[in-house]
Amino acid sequence: MPASVKLVAVSKYRPLADLQQAYDAGQRVFAESRPQEFAEKLKALPGDIQWHFIGHLQTNKLKLVLPYTYLVHSVDSLHLLQAIQDFCKKNNIKTKVLIEVHIGAEDTKQGFTPQEAEEIFEDPQALKSMYPDVSICGLMGMASHTEDAELIDGDFARIESLFHKIRSIHPEMQDFKELSIGMSDDWKIAVRHSATMIRVGSAIFDNGN
Ligand SMILES: *Cc1c(COP(=O)(O)O)cnc(C)c1O
Numbered sequence: 001m002p003a004s005v006k007l008v009a010v011s012k013y014r015p016l017a018d019l020q021q022a023y024d025a026g027q028r029v030f031a032e033s034r035p036q037e038f039a040e041k042l043k044a045l046p047g048d049i050q051w052h053f054i055g056h057l058q059t060n061k062l063k064l065v066l067p068y069t070y071l072v073h074s075v076d077s078l079h080l081l082q083a084i085q086d087f088c089k090k091n092n093i094k095t096k097v098l099i100e101v102h103i104g105a106e107d108t109k110q111g112f113t114p115q116e117a118e119e120i121f122e123d124p125q126a127l128k129s130m131y132p133d134v135s136i137c138g139l140m141g142m143a144s145h146t147e148d149a150e151l152i153d154g155d156f157a158r159i160e161s162l163f164h165k166i167r168s169i170h171p172e173m174q175d176f177k178e179l180s181i182g183m184s185d186d187w188k189i190a191v192r193h194s195a196t197m198i199r200v201g202s203a204i205f206d207n208g209n
Contacts, residue, residue: 009200010183012033031199052071052073059083062084071178114158120136138180143189
């Protein structure tokens with residue numbers, strides 16, 4: 001794996017002991033997907049962990065997540081983006097987020113369509129004034145749930161080209177530089193498609209169990 005790709009250890013549903021073990025082995029970047037579970041783990045583990053949030057986030061759970069999270073990967077609606085802005089303003093904090101883009105074949109997956117995502121960035125000036133306390137740092141996506149590497153390749157190619165397109169149209173958006181794609185079964189493909197962060201759960205935590 002290129003050193004420039006950040007390995008985010010997805011620790012959802014894993015017991016504290018597993019996280020502690022990964023921590024002791026040197027891992028400092030973890031991701032959770034359920035606010036309540038996240039809040040409990042946060043209290044029990046060392047303070048120098050960089051926490052990421054990757055699950056669907058309901059607006060009434062923001063207080064459990066935003067003050068403690070380095071990056072929210074899963075902003076899947078403008079409603080949520082607005083709620084994050086409102087929370088940040090009220091609590092005098094800033095939050096970094098990624099825009100979740102629906103690239104897989106499944107209907108159920110959350111996120112903006114590529115076209116909707118592109119429209120969000122049509123006017124970066126307006127974005128900045130609407131969401132002054134939220135920094136949009138890039139895109140996140142999940143490939144189709146399949147063993148068909150070609151299909152996965154196509155999914156990642158689509159979000160990669162959208163990512164590069166937005167960057168080339170808006171070089172002034174200096175924070176927009178992260179592409180969070182790739183999980184245990186497809187991270188190698190994701191790295192070939194410009195992933196800057198991969199989110200790996202089972203490949204880390206299932207070993208040795
Ligand atoms: C669970 C999860 C992962 C990790 O999946 P693995 O297949 O266990 O690596 C990555 N991203 C998201 C959004 C997840 O919910």
